[in-house]
Structure formats: C-alpha cells, structure tokens
Amino acid sequence: MVSLALLGMVVLNQFQIGLLKRQLLQSELDKEKYQSMAEVATSYNASLNETVTRLTSEMAANQLAAVEMSQAERVASKQLEKDLAVIRKGFEDAKDECRDKRPPDAVVNGVRAVYTRSHHQS
Numbered sequence: 001m002v003s004l005a006l007l008g009m010v011v012l013n014q015f016q017i018g019l020l021k022r023q024l025l026q027s028e029l030d031k032e033k034y035q036s037m038a039e040v041a042t043s044y045n046a047s048l049n050e051t052v053t054r055l056t057s058e059m060a061a062n063q064l065a066a067v068e069m070s071q072a073e074r075v076a077s078k079q080l081e082k083d084l085a086v087i088r089k090g091f092e093d094a095k096d097e098c099r100d101k102r103p104p105d106a107v108v109n110g111v112r113a114v115y116t117r118s119h120h121q122s
Contacts, residue, residue, distance in 0.1 A: 102108075
C-alpha cells in the first residue's frame with residue numbers, strides 16, 4: 001500500500017515536472033519573442049529620434065530663413081517708399097515745368113490732323 005502511494009506520488013511528480021518543463025519552454029519562447037519586440041521598438045525609437053532631430057534642425061533653419069526674409073522685405077519696402085517718393089517728386093517737378101509750356105508743333109499738328117480726319121469721316 002505504501003509502495004502504491006509512493007508510485008502515485010512519483011507519477012504525480014513526473015506529471016508536474018512535465019508541466020513545469022512545458023511552462024519553462026513556453027517562457028523561453030516568450031522571452032525570445034519579447035526580446036525581438038524590444039529590439040524592433042528600440043530601432044524604431046532610434047529612427048524616431050533621428051527624425052525629430054532632423055525636423056528640429058530644419059525648423060530652426062526655416063525660422064532663421066523667415067526672419068531673414070522678413071528683414072529683407074522691410075528693407076525692400078523702405079527702398080520702395082524712397083523710390084516712389086523720388087518718382088512723385090520727378091512727376092511734380094515735370095508738371096510744374098510743363099505747366100506753362102506749349103507742346104511741340106509736331107504734336108499739335110498731329111492732334112489737329114487726327115481731329116480733322118475723325119470729323120470728316122463722320
């Protein structure tokens with residue numbers, strides 16, 4: 001009877017050892033799977049860090065370019081204002097100079113000829 005109980009305990013222990021071996025094997029497989037996933041995640045994270053670094057650098061360069069463009073635009077705008085003031089002054093001076101002058105005879109004769117032709121054709 002004792003030997004039968006011992007035999008039962010041995011069989012039960014063998015069964016439990018088999019279960020534990022299966023669990024250990026599954027744990028090893030899971031460990032490899034999780035290590036592989038960790039390697040992929042680490043690689044992906046490194047790639048993302050490189051992308052963030054590149055984008056940050058590009059953003060800084062774009063901001064610098066925007067500041068430079070804004071400064072250039074202000075300079076161009078001031079120059080345009082100066083140029084327009086010179087043009088206005090030139091027109092005003094020319095208007096004052098021409099106010100009392102008679103147009104050249106060729107212009108007057110040309111206008112008369114066009115005016116005369118247009119009235120004769122009507």
